[in-house]
Amino acid sequence: MDFNYVFLPIPRKISSISVEEVILLRRSIRRFKKEPIDMDHLSMILWAAYGVTDPRRGFRASPSAGATYPLEVYAVVGEKGVVDEKGGYIEAGVYRYIVEQHALKQIKKGDFRDALAKAALDQDWIRQAPVNIVVTAIFERTTMFYGERGRVRYVPMDVGHLGQNVYLMAVALGLGTVAIGAFIDDKVAEIVAENKYEIPVYIMPIGKPAEIPRTSFEDIEKYILGKRRKM
Ligand SMILES: Cc1cc2nc3c(=O)[nH]c(=O)nc-3n(C[C@H](O)[C@H](O)[C@H](O)COP(=O)(O)O)c2cc1C
Structure with a gap:
């Protein structure tokens, strides 16, 4: 079968919201509009997840114990x-994120959201989100250096x-997600994992939120001052 290799748009400064506003507005989103997301946005989400931020050393957007990078990321x-840059659609399928080339390698064709x-x-x-990010861990990459501490502490911390x-x-791009940890490992692995050493650790549906959560720094101030008055 003929599998696609998709070069993602090169990461760039794309949003104008501050980190404190993004933190304020972050909420787990479980209702999505029935609309696609832009490839540009998928590109930025994958880069933020595990893309390269220090080309000299190959260090990534997420910190990792001993720079062992035990995680694999799938879309x-x-x-x-x-929606791609020409207004067409990326073929439905399971894709592995290739960090160095900032590309997606298709490993399966078809819509696997229902199975997921x-x-x-x-x-x-x-099922409702147009895309799901799935993260798997190859624990040995970290445990070969740190043993049991790598398994119970470092890899889960990297995932977080x-x-x-x-x-x-996602928030900075006007999108929403939710971290999902409740699933049957073997069944998720059947859908995404390329080898038997990979253990699924997170599913993160990505889409346009059906409702944007509303909160403001004024609300936070009121809350904190109210609590202080009761001291
Ligand atoms: C490790 C972990 C596992 C989670 N698993 C699920 C899950 O399986 N399904 C789900 O809907 N939300 C899941 N969540 C999201 C939490 O329910 C959510 O973060 C929490 O209710 C607080 O809401 P907030 O994220 O909007 O602040 C998980 C969150 C974490 C950190």
């Missing part, structure tokens, strides 16, 4: 889920950093 693209939702206790937001970057970049 499960739904039918008409991602079923593998995750039927969480419908996985990556997940938060995805959350924050």
Whole structure:
């Protein structure tokens, strides 16, 4: 079969929102509009997750214990889920993020969102989102240096950093996501993993939020001052 190799748009400064506003507005989103996302935006989300930020040393957007980078990142693209630069759609399928070339390598053709939702206790937001990011861990990359501490602490911490970057970049682009940890590992691995050493750790549906969460620094001030008055 003929699999696509998609070069993603080169990462660039694309948003104008401050980091404190992004943190303020970050919420887990579980209702999405039935609309595709732009390839430009998928590109920025993947770069924020695990893309290169120090070309000299190959260091990434997310910190990693000992720079061992145990994670792999996949995009499960739904039918008409991602609009490319020419106004067409990226073919539905499962794609692995190739960090150095900032590219997507297609490993499967077809829309796997329904299968992914079923593998995750039927969480419908996985089915509704145009794209899902799936993160897997190859624990040995870290445990070969740090043993048990790598397994129980460092790899899960690395996953958290990556997940938060995805959350924050999504907000900056007017998109939403939710970190999903509840799923059957083997079933998710069947859909994405390229080898038997990969263990799925997160699913993050990405899409345009059906409603934008509203909050402001004035609300936060009121909350804090109210709590102080009760001291
Ligand atoms: C490790 C982890 C696992 C999670 N798993 C799920 C999940 O399986 N399904 C889901 O809808 N939300 C999941 N969440 C999202 C949390 O429910 C959410 O972060 C929490 O309710 C707080 O809301 P907020 O993210 O809007 O601040 C998970 C979050 C974390 C950090």
